[in-house]
Amino acid sequence: MTNAASPTPVGEFEPKIVAYVCNWCTYLGADLAGTNRLEYPANVRIIRLPCTGRIDFNLIVKAFEIGADAVLVSGCHPGDCHYTSGNYHARRRWILFRELLATLGIETERVHFAWISAAEGKKFQQVISEITSQTRDLGPYHAYREICEV
Amino acid sequence: MARIGVLTCWCGENIARNVDVQSVAEQAAQLPGVRCSRVHKYMCSDPGQKLIRDTIAAERLDGVVIASCSPHMHLKTFRKAAEHASLNPYLVEMANIREHCSWVHPERSRATAKAVDLIRVAVAKVRHNRALEPIQVPVTRKVLVVGGGVAGIQAALDIADAGVPVVLVEREPSIGGKMAGLSETFPTLDCSQCILTPRMVEVAQHPNITLYTCSDVEQVEGYVGNFQVTIRKRARYIDIDKCTGCGQCWSVCPSKKTPSEFDYGLGARTAIYAPFPQAVPARPVIDRDACLRLTKGRCGVCVKKCQADAIRFEDQDELVREDIGAIIVATGYQLYEIGKPDDRGRIAGYGEYGYGRYPDVISSLQFERLVSASGPTGGEIRRPSDGTVPKTVVFLSCVGSRDNAKGLSYCSKICCMVNAKHTMLYKHKVHDGQAHVFYMDIRAGGKNYDEFVRRAIEQDGAHYHRGRVSKITQEDGRLIVRGVDTLAGEPLTIAADLVVLAAAMRPATGVEELAQKVNVSYDEFGFLCESHPKLRPVETNAAGVFVCGACQGPKDIPESVTQASAAAGKVLMMFSRDRLYREPEIAHVQESACAGCFSCRRGCPYHAIDPAEIRDRQGQLVRRVARVNPGLCMGCGTCVALCLSKSIDLEGFSEQQVYAMVESLR
Numbered sequence: 042m043t044n045a046a047s048p049t050p051v052g053e054f055e056p057k058i059v060a061y062v063c064n065w066c067t068y069l070g071a072d073l074a075g076t077n078r079l080e081y082p083a084n085v086r087i088i089r090l091p092c093t094g095r096i097d098f099n100l101i102v103k104a105f106e107i108g109a110d111a112v113l114v115s116g117c118h119p120g121d122c123h124y125t126s127g128n129y130h131a132r133r134r135w136i137l138f139r140e141l142l143a144t145l146g147i148e149t150e151r152v153h154f155a156w157i158s159a160a161e162g163k164k165f166q167q168v169i170s171e172i173t174s175q176t177r178d179l180g181p182y183h184a185y186r187e188i189c190e191v
Numbered sequence: 192m193a194r195i196g197v198l199t200c201w202c203g204e205n206i207a208r209n210v211d212v213q214s215v216a217e218q219a220a221q222l223p224g225v226r227c228s229r230v231h232k233y234m235c236s237d238p239g240q241k242l243i244r245d246t247i248a249a250e251r252l253d254g255v256v257i258a259s260c261s262p263h264m265h266l267k268t269f270r271k272a273a274e275h276a277s278l279n280p281y282l283v284e285m286a287n288i289r290e291h292c293s294w295v296h297p298e299r300s301r302a303t304a305k306a307v308d309l310i311r312v313a314v315a316k317v318r319h320n321r322a323l324e325p326i327q328v329p330v331t332r333k334v335l336v337v338g339g340g341v342a343g344i345q346a347a348l349d350i351a352d353a354g355v356p357v358v359l360v361e362r363e364p365s366i367g368g369k370m371a372g373l374s375e376t377f378p379t380l381d382c383s384q385c386i387l388t389p390r391m392v393e394v395a396q397h398p399n400i401t402l403y404t405c406s407d408v409e410q411v412e413g414y415v416g417n418f419q420v421t422i423r424k425r426a427r428y429i430d431i432d433k434c435t436g437c438g439q440c441w442s443v444c445p446s447k448k449t450p451s452e453f454d455y456g457l458g459a460r461t462a463i464y465a466p467f468p469q470a471v472p473a474r475p476v477i478d479r480d481a482c483l484r485l486t487k488g489r490c491g492v493c494v495k496k497c498q499a500d501a502i503r504f505e506d507q508d509e510l511v512r513e514d515i516g517a518i519i520v521a522t523g524y525q526l527y528e529i530g531k532p533d534d535r536g537r538i539a540g541y542g543e544y545g546y547g548r549y550p551d552v553i554s555s556l557q558f559e560r561l562v563s564a565s566g567p568t569g570g571e572i573r574r575p576s577d578g579t580v581p582k583t584v585v586f587l588s589c590v591g592s593r594d595n596a597k598g599l600s601y602c603s604k605i606c607c608m609v610n611a612k613h614t615m616l617y618k619h620k621v622h623d624g625q626a627h628v629f630y631m632d633i634r635a636g637g638k639n640y641d642e643f644v645r646r647a648i649e650q651d652g653a654h655y656h657r658g659r660v661s662k663i664t665q666e667d668g669r670l671i672v673r674g675v676d677t678l679a680g681e682p683l684t685i686a687a688d689l690v691v692l693a694a695a696m697r698p699a700t701g702v703e704e705l706a707q708k709v710n711v712s713y714d715e716f717g718f719l720c721e722s723h724p725k726l727r728p729v730e731t732n733a734a735g736v737f738v739c740g741a742c743q744g745p746k747d748i749p750e751s752v753t754q755a756s757a758a759a760g761k762v763l764m765m766f767s768r769d770r771l772y773r774e775p776e777i778a779h780v781q782e783s784a785c786a787g788c789f790s791c792r793r794g795c796p797y798h799a800i801d802p803a804e805i806r807d808r809q810g811q812l813v814r815r816v817a818r819v820n821p822g823l824c825m826g827c828g829t830c831v832a833l834c835l836s837k838s839i840d841l842e843g844f845s846e847q848q849v850y851a852m853v854e855s856l857r
Binding site: 069 | 261262263287289290291292294295296297298301302304305308309312712732776794796797825826827828829831832833841843844846849850852853854856857
């Protein structure tokens with residue numbers, strides 16, 4: 042796993058990653074990564090939502106539509122939801138939706154789900170670094186862009 | 192909205208080191224809808240905030256994006272600054288270019304590009320922000336306290352003394368709880384009843400306290416500040432206003448063989464009875480299952496004896512409704528049922544100790560009654576089986592506690608101190624007796640607690656054996672306790688006359704049903720969950736509902752009382768204003784589009800969505816739609832994702848806002 046945003050040669054593929062995170066756990070986990078100066082690739086764009094329960098999975102499709110190469114959904118660990126149960130809804134929805142994405146022909150390895158707590162700055166760094174390098178290996182998501190153009 | 196100001200902060204070197212702030216500001220100025228772009232070294236400082244206020248006024252801004260640190264750090268600060276410049280605070284958004292950018296991306300060009308993107312997202316969002324006003328909720332200044340043990344009594348008295356009316360609901364015929372049955376308390380060995388009973392009388396006489404005994408909380412409706420609580424007053428068969436508590440009735444009652452609840456079955460009581468001499472209210476109650484008149488239709492000798500004409504065999508349960516602003520749950524604990532499955536059929540450990548089979552194996556609460564001057568033996572320690580004075584008593588710690596296999600994984604916290612106290616009380620009454628304690632560890636953290644245990648061992652000569660007991664059998668009227676002393680490294684068998692089991696503390700029965708009524712979560716053991724273990728220890732995730740005492744976790748009397756006063760303080764703080772102010776970033780239903788499927792309602796963790804009826808002018812029902820209760824909604828947005836017709840939306844994170852944010856990244 043690459044630990045830091047090592048300078049990348051000009052012209053190399055830079056994946057665009059959209060992260061939908063909850064306000065109370067993962068957003069604060071990302072804040073902690075910042076406070077602790079834990080470097081990670083600058084490819085991720087965080088969209089802050091109150092809770093993963095708020096995440097309508099159409100948003101994942103939307104992210105691919107605007108050209109994302111990977112999407113992350115991340116919230117509080119089971120049992121730790123600020124709103125007691127929103128993350129369970131997200132998890133249930135996720136299980137169903139992933140099947141649906143696969144059926145539609147979307148590459149499910151481009152959709153990631155993680156529990157990252159407010160105390161897990163290190164984990165946020167790791168998850169973003171892993172997703173970035175994995176997506177870099179997968180290459181740009183041409184397939185989806187082609188679907189959109191048809 | 193098209194007059195947006197972007198104000199980018201250097202945060203000294205924190206942002207400026209890795210982000211080219213000037214370039215970011217120039218690029219931000221080009222974003223659609225942006226009227227002006229400014230920078231400042233420290234946006235949160237006084238001059239920084241003045242820049243925000245002045246820019247809002249000079250440019251007549253209708254939206255502001257501050258690009259600086261995390262919104263968890265300063266969103267409130269900047270929203271307040273906007274408010275001072277007469278801009279609705281909910282028209283301010285932040286782009287986090289410090290924690291999420293400059294601090295984690297050392298490569299300047301990429302950090303700068305990302306900072307622009309983050310501002311782009313925030314600008315896209317703020318274009319769709321709406322001016323919001325805080326939700327104002329009226330408050331009923333009256334408190335419901337559930338449970339009349341020492342915690343409930345403390346909370347009720349604190350609040351009532353502050354001039355606020357309290358409704359205290361107690362399930363038993365008298366308040367006092369477990370503490371009323373204790374003989375003496377650790378670590379001072381002062382008499383439990385001497386401390387508690389004056390407080391109980393205070394409750395009964397307090398003009399601000401309405402006391403309902405033999406009562407349960409039947410139903411809780413409404414929301415913070417505005418609960419409607421239905422209380423079931425179970426039939427007592429006594430008119431407590433007429434009754435004088437003279438005691439003539441129970442002295443003549445022929446049904447005398449019911450085990451006394453107050454003495455934990457060590458003594459018997461009559462069918463018409465006062466639970467204990469200092470009971471509050473000092474009035475009897477009739478046990479409908481034991482009374483010959485109520486079960487078989489004959490007798491009634493108490494009626495003849497009662498000069499106050501207070502006995503009412505025709506008494507029925509009664510439902511009372513109370514308007515309540517805040518609720519304190521103080522339902523306390525019960526002991527682990529040794530050797531029996533619990534009310535959820537889960538645990539049935541320690542049958543090998545013979546509790547319930549051998550009369551001389553008793554629980555620690557039963558031992559309290561044996562030592563108590565008001566107990567069945569008048570305070571003389573005598574064996575339940577034959578009434579002789581036990582010369583060897585074995586006390587067992589951790590019966591049910593700290594045992595994943597057949598009990599509960601947690602430590603019950605008080606038992607080490609209870610055992611030490613019991614060995615001392617025993618020694619003080621039976622001078623030639625010998626107390627033994629089997630323990631796992633001695634946990635005596637607390638002011639004067641460890642000294643107390645040392646006193647039991649060193650002054651009162653209790654023998655402490657570190658180890659567990661595997662089996663108790665009965666031989667020739669004695670109890671053979673087989674265990675191990677792990678420090679000596681050998682098995683240990685003690686022939687005892689009496690064995691006392693320090694059973695684990697569990698939440699009281701029925702607390703889970705109550706928790707569901709007030710929408711408070713509980714853990715796997717049934718203990719109620721506080722909002723935050725350190726910073727919000729008596730609040731719960733249900734607004735307006737507070738917890739104190741052993742219903743929240745095992746604790747001793749001082750801790751229960753501390754928590755009770757804390758809960759009372761929180762309630763009084765809530766009542767210090769005429770209205771409650773809540774964040775307006777909550778869900779709304781567009782009723783014209785709502786199909787009334789109520790998917791949202793099933794997913795709402797706060798039960799904040801109710802069906803509402805839409806009627807035409809003739810009053811005919813047109814259809815049913817979902818409606819959000821603004822007093823209950825916490826703004827998680829789960830309903831938005833569940834709504835099939837997209838007719839429910841969340842202020843502050845609306846569909847329009849979120850999609851605009853994603854779209855801006857195209």
